[in-house]
Amino acid sequence: MVRAKQSRTADLFAQEAPPPVPPPPVQAPPVPAPPRLRSLWYAAVFPGMHEVPEPEALSHLQRLARHAQRFTSLVSLEPPAALLLEIRGSLRLFGPPAALHARIDAGWEALGVRAQSAAAPSPLAALWLARAGERTLIEDAATLAGRLAGLPLACMAWDPKRLALLRALGVRRVGELLRLPRAGLARRLGPAALLEIDAALGRAPSPRRAFVACERLRERCDFEIEIVEVGALERALEPLIERCVSHLRARQAGVQALELRLRHRALPSTRLHLGFAGVTGDRRRLWGVFTERLSRLALVAPVRAAALLSGPLQILSGGCDEAAPLIERLRARLGESAVYGIRRIAEHRPEAAWRRVQELPGRFAAAAAADTVPADGDRVPRPVWLLREPLCLAADGTGTSPRDGWRLEQGPERIESGWWDGMGIARDYYVARHAEGARLWVFQERRSKHWYLHGVFA
Amino acid sequence: MPGGGWPTASLIEVLIGDNGLGEVQLFLPALAARQQAPSGEVPWLVWIAPPHEPYAPALAQQGIDLRRFLVVRPVSATEALWAAEQALNSGVCAAVFLWLKGTDDRWLRRLKLAAEASGALGVLFRPESHRFESSPANLRLLMTRGEHAVHLELLKVRGGRPGFVDLGPG
Numbered sequence: 001m002v003r004a005k006q007s008r009t010a011d012l013f014a015q016e017a018p019p020p021v022p023p024p025p026v027q028a029p030p031v032p033a034p035p036r037l038r039s040l041w042y043a044a045v046f047p048g049m050h051e052v053p054e055p056e057a058l059s060h061l062q063r064l065a066r067h068a069q070r071f072t073s074l075v076s077l078e079p080p081a082a083l084l085l086e087i088r089g090s091l092r093l094f095g096p097p098a099a100l101h102a103r104i105d106a107g108w109e110a111l112g113v114r115a116q117s118a119a120a121p122s123p124l125a126a127l128w129l130a131r132a133g134e135r136t137l138i139e140d141a142a143t144l145a146g147r148l149a150g151l152p153l154a155c156m157a158w159d160p161k162r163l164a165l166l167r168a169l170g171v172r173r174v175g176e177l178l179r180l181p182r183a184g185l186a187r188r189l190g191p192a193a194l195l196e197i198d199a200a201l202g203r204a205p206s207p208r209r210a211f212v213a214c215e216r217l218r219e220r221c222d223f224e225i226e227i228v229e230v231g232a233l234e235r236a237l238e239p240l241i242e243r244c245v246s247h248l249r250a251r252q253a254g255v256q257a258l259e260l261r262l263r264h265r266a267l268p269s270t271r272l273h274l275g276f277a278g279v280t281g282d283r284r285r286l287w288g289v290f291t292e293r294l295s296r297l298a299l300v301a302p303v304r305a306a307a308l309l310s311g312p313l314q315i316l317s318g319g320c321d322e323a324a325p326l327i328e329r330l331r332a333r334l335g336e337s338a339v340y341g342i343r344r345i346a347e348h349r350p351e352a353a354w355r356r357v358q359e360l361p362g363r364f365a366a367a368a369a370a371d372t373v374p375a376d377g378d379r380v381p382r383p384v385w386l387l388r389e390p391l392c393l394a395a396d397g398t399g400t401s402p403r404d405g406w407r408l409e410q411g412p413e414r415i416e417s418g419w420w421d422g423m424g425i426a427r428d429y430y431v432a433r434h435a436e437g438a439r440l441w442v443f444q445e446r447r448s449k450h451w452y453l454h455g456v457f458a
Numbered sequence: 459m460p461g462g463g464w465p466t467a468s469l470i471e472v473l474i475g476d477n478g479l480g481e482v483q484l485f486l487p488a489l490a491a492r493q494q495a496p497s498g499e500v501p502w503l504v505w506i507a508p509p510h511e512p513y514a515p516a517l518a519q520q521g522i523d524l525r526r527f528l529v530v531r532p533v534s535a536t537e538a539l540w541a542a543e544q545a546l547n548s549g550v551c552a553a554v555f556l557w558l559k560g561t562d563d564r565w566l567r568r569l570k571l572a573a574e575a576s577g578a579l580g581v582l583f584r585p586e587s588h589r590f591e592s593s594p595a596n597l598r599l600l601m602t603r604g605e606h607a608v609h610l611e612l613l614k615v616r617g618g619r620p621g622f623v624d625l626g627p628g
Contacts (some may be wrong), residue, residue, distance in 0.1 A: 065615020093605045185560040191541035323502050323528075326548035330530055330541055338531045354514035360528070382519055432463055438478025455513060456478040 004112035033114070040088040040097060040139065042104060042119045044068075044127035049081035057081070062312055066215075067111065071104055084123050101137050120144065124200035128174070138430040141202040148200065149175025156196075162189055183199035215304065217255060217310035219243050220256070226265070226302035233262075234294050237306055241286055244308050248281030252312035255279065258286075259291075260308055264301040264380055272297065277324040277360055279314045283324050325361050333353060348417035349425055350386065350454060378412050383441040383455030393442065406434040408442075415443075464488050469570040469580040473588055473597035473604045475615075477509055480557075481583060485553070490521030492552040501552035504545040505539045506530045508557055539565040546572035546580055553579040567594045589613065 017152045018202055046064070049057050055139050057080050065075045065083055071094065074086035089098055092181055094100040103120050106150050108115040118129030121141040128197045134157040140148055151174045153163055163238060167186060177185075178197065186194050198204035221240050238259075262270040330339045341357040411430030418424040427443040434440055441455030464469060464470070464485065474481050500523050505512055508529065518524055530545075532538040545554045546569065556569075566582070567626050571582035574596075581597065589600055598613040 265464060294624065322499070323526075323548065323550045326502075326544060326550060327528070327542055334532050334537060334541065338533075340529055341524065342512060342514040342517075344518050348514075354511075358530075373551060374547060382516035383513055384486075384516050385477065385508070386513035386516075434476075434478070436476050437608065438476050439480065440478060456510060457480065458477055458482040458509075 014269070015191070038088060039086050039123075040091075040119060041100060041123040041126040042085040042117060042120060043078075043082060043086045043123070043130040044085075044104070044106075044115045045130040046113060046115050047081070047084045048114050059312075062107075064111075064113065067107060068104070071100065071107075078127065081223075081317060082127060084126065084161075087119065091109075097137055100138065105135075120147075122200055122202040123206050124196065125202070127157075128155040128200060131242060132330045144201050145178060149173065149178065153177065154172045161442065162193065165189070167197050210446055215313055217244060217247060217258070217308060217313065219247065220305065220307040222305040223303065227271070228299065228302045230294055230297055230299060233299070233303060233306075233342060234291060237290075237294075240306060240308055241283075241290060244283065245283045248313070254326055255310040255313060258308055260290075260306065262299075262303045263305040263307070265304060267301045270300060270303075275328070275336060277327040278321070279330070285328060288325055289328045289332045292329055305397070308452075323360075324388040348415055349423070350382075350415065350429075351390075352423075381410065381441075383439075384458040385456040387454055387456075390443070390454045393451040405436075406440065406442075407440075408432050412444075464579060465597065467574050467577045467581060468595070468596035469566070469573045470597045470599065471584060471593050471597065471599045473584055473586045475586045479601045479603060479608050481601055482555075485555075485581060486517075487524065487578075488518045493523045493526065494521065496620060500526045502526045502528060502545075502550050502555045503543075504528045504530060504551050506545070506554065506556045507532060507540050508555070514550045535560045535562070536565075539569065542569055542580065543572050546576050547576050549576055551576075551578050553581065555581045555583065557583045560568055561588060561591060563592075563594065570594045570596065603615050 011385045015184040044064075046061075049060065052060055052385055058077075061079060061081070061083065068075045068083055068085055072085045072087055072090045074089070075089055078084055085104065086424065087094075087097070087104075090100060091097060091372060097119060100195055101117065105115065105117055108117075116130050117140075118134055120128050120129060121144065125138070125144050128148060128151055129138075129291040132151045134151070135342050136147070138144060138283065153172060153174065156174070169180075171180070185197075195204055199206040218310045219240055222236075223236055227236055244258075258274040258275050260272040260274060262272070263399065264270070272288075272293050274293055275330040276285060276289060280286070291435055327339060336358065337359070341360050342354055343357050344354050345352065347353045349379060365417060408430045409432060412428035413430075415427075416424075416426045426446040428446060429441065432440045432442045439457035442451060443454050444451050472481050488501055493503070503522065503526065505528070512527075512529060514524055517527065518556050528545075530538075532541050538556060538558060539562060542554050542556045543565075545551050554573075568598075569580055569582070570577075586600065586602065593614070595614070597615050600609075600611040601612055602609045602611070
């Protein structure tokens with residue numbers, strides 16, 4: 001058994017010319033055969049895209065993907081700046097691979113977009129070749145290793161740390177990388193890197209992201225009888241939602257918002273916005289928001305037909321926060337702005353040291369890492385409640401007598417900041433105790449000597 | 459508390475004479491500890507209808523993970539109660555805080571059941587004037603300002619006897 005295991009490992013780690021595999025002992029589990037490569041991938045890299053800012057770049061890429069859909073139904077976005085097209089299935093329509101390759105290239109030219117392209121049996125190989133600017137067409141997977149060998153490592157778009165490590169080993173080109181012993185590679189770069197190499201060579205299935213056709217959702221249904229009651233409407237719309245869910249599932253895509261349009265006989269359509277806390281195609285989440293919105297709806301007139309519409313479908317990003325359904329439900333009933341998060345900002349002015357955030361749940365968790373870094377003032381007390389506006393502490397507005405009914409317990413903490421943007425402050429903050437018992441955060445404006453209440457230690 | 463620390467899976471009612479007696483501070487260390495527990499996912503904290511803006515620097519200072527902190531501002535008491543029930547039932551929250559002025563026994567009972575079923579801590583802050591009403595809460599506290607200290611009175615406690623605690627001048 002042990003021997004069998006070893007021979008299998010050796011096989012997995014075999015390099016360019018794998019040694020002939022001895023017939024496995026009877027007990028050994030069968031070695032999975034390499035997947036038969038029947039596909040042909042065309043990759044286009046758009047060098048100009050790197051200058052476009054992030055959100056626009058994605059919509060730009062989606063536009064190009066929509067254009068590419070005339071050549072194949074399988075278009076995959078490779079953000080930030082590339083597209084992959086499976087073109088084997090399109091050859092019957094468009095002629096030999098070289099002709100199709102040229103035709104797609106001509107399409108970019110007609111759009112006025114600069115593109116580098118290549119085609120190969122594996123998506124990664126096509127991408128690497130395109131990134132390296134080698135306009136070539138490889139049909140035979142067996143020749144891949146040789147054809148990729150001359151490419152510079154940069155075409156793999158690995159992270160800089162990995163590339164620096166390889167550079168330190170004296171590896172400059174893909175061929176040199178392929179010659180390194182696999183065990184060592186796995187140890188230094190992790191198994192994911194090996195998997196990627198195998199995928200590029202067509203020896204392992206390629207862990208491609210879901211192919212998302214860049215399209216919108218438009219589902220419509222007409223009712224035989226006009227619907228006058230919300231409960232009946234909810235039941236009547238069930239097939240519509242189901243169609244929408246299976247449509248999304250088939251494309252492994254999701255939406256972040258939907259619009260439900262209810263058509264009436266004489267009045268203009270009722271439009272309902274259904275918002276989600278993240279990109280989703282999940283039946284339960286769609287239903288959750290849908291029923292919540294309907295429960296608050298008062299029909300202005302009987303409904304004759306309904307339609308569900310979306311913006312461009314989006315890639316399902318896998319990891320979704322488990323609180324997303326809760327946040328969606330709350331927002332569907334209470335409104336988007338009634339549900340929010342808070343973040344702290346590294347800023348001296350107390351009122352500017354925080355902000356509300358609407359993008360929930362923590363999809364941008366990484367960006368918010370600053371929240372865990374202690375800011376200055378971590379040693380001085382801060383109140384749980386902050387008043388929206390500092391409250392002047394004397395009814396007549398002079399606010400110069402601080403001792404009525406409360407006493408200072410701690411302070412002063414001098415905060416002076418913001419002189420550069422005209423919103424400057426110069427304040428002495430104190431913790432004060434009100435006669436009724438509340439602990440308060442007060443300050444004295446240094447110029448006017450006025451006293452203000454700014455927070456409550458709850 | 460009998461058994462030590464705050465009970466989870468229950469509804470606690472805190473009656474306060476005035477904001478600013480340290481009523482939130484009572485719970486913050488326990489909330490931070492729940493969020494920092496090494497068991498994988500960081501649970502959410504949901505504050506519904508707080509009387510002022512929760513101040514992010516203060517919460518971060520006390521170890522609250524703001525990435526899992528949600529503020530909800532409903533326009534009515536019914537919506538606030540509904541939101542609290544949704545949050546307790548969601549199974550992703552360690553604690554749900556609700557600030558409320560009115561009385562609704564049927565709703566409070568629902569919140570208690572939701573807290574018990576989900577294992578979350580539900581805390582209801584209400585004005586002191588509700589102290590003589592009956593309440594379905596598992597634990598009832600009254601916070602008032604005494605001569606020199608904040609005065610904490612246990613009005614109702616499961617597995618223990620009502621009593622007093624002085625929290626010192628802070």
